[in-house]
Amino acid sequence: MPGERESELQRLLPQWHFREVHRIAVPGTAAEVMRAAHATTWPEAPLARALIAITGADISAERRIVSDFLREMGEVIPTGDDEFLLAAVQGSGDVARPPGTVAEILTECDQPGILKIGMNVRHAGGLLTTETRILATDERTRRRFALYWLFIRFGSGLTRMSMLRAIRARALREAPTR
Template sequence: MSGEGEPELERLLPEWHFREIHRVPVPGAAAEVMEAAHATTWSEAPTARTLVAITGADVSGRGLIVSGFLSGMGEVLPTGDEEFLLAAVQGNGRHPRPDGSVVDIVTGCDQPGILKVGMNVRHTAGVLTTETRILVTDERTRRRFLPYWLLIRFGSRLTRTSMLRAIRARVLREAASA
């Protein structure tokens, strides 16, 4: 569990080539906010839903953002009450080590052509944050990935802020009805 200290993402990918962070203030206990994060649906985040639908992902209105879309991107790892962590590996249509877990590959594989992805959603000190880090295993892959990263950053920012705002709205609704 990460506690008030270092996020688990820091342990998974302490170094990165590409990084994106978004934050919104959200009052409440971390466990309640993270429970709301896991319960937030695509219908609550219309901007995110529209942008992700472009990729062909299933974003039906009642679908859960975290357990649906995010877990479809990689492995969602339990980290405690205040954070969840997603780990993913992509590269050249091949799996770097078929016998390894995603975490083992992210932390141990240095095979060329691999993108190591870590993303978290974390609530500490009244702030809900999502951070994405991407580490590539060689310079050629970094150069090839850069144009894609530059292209998707704006849409990714809109998607993430829409998701965070939807979680905040859910937390505030639940607090008002309590």
């Protein structure tokens, strides 16, 4: 939308090989909706909780979806009030993660065998969005990840939509009376 800033995810990972975007309309200010995003717990998103439980991750009742769980998957990159950005870098096979901050690696590294991963939760223009971008630094790594992506994408999409619906429900419950 005109006047909105570019997302930090777009700035750090403008290109990708794999991408998944989910969105849901949520009224309220970015601060209100993002506060709800950080407060939403796994019991509020039962489908997401069930799907994530399959992986063996800690999704106990007091754990927050965005603030706790996603933070464990990578490094939080500072953004504006309207976005939570998580970034990770993984070496493929015997390739080690290159030195540097995740942000530096995302923007500068072209070493073969690396997966650059970014995922955000953002509220802008009345929409709560989650977007994931993955970029492989070489063709072999891209092909290997494509097989994994084929198997997880559907469940990942269900998980993200369940999370967004739970965040929306909390934001509506906690919305100040206007």
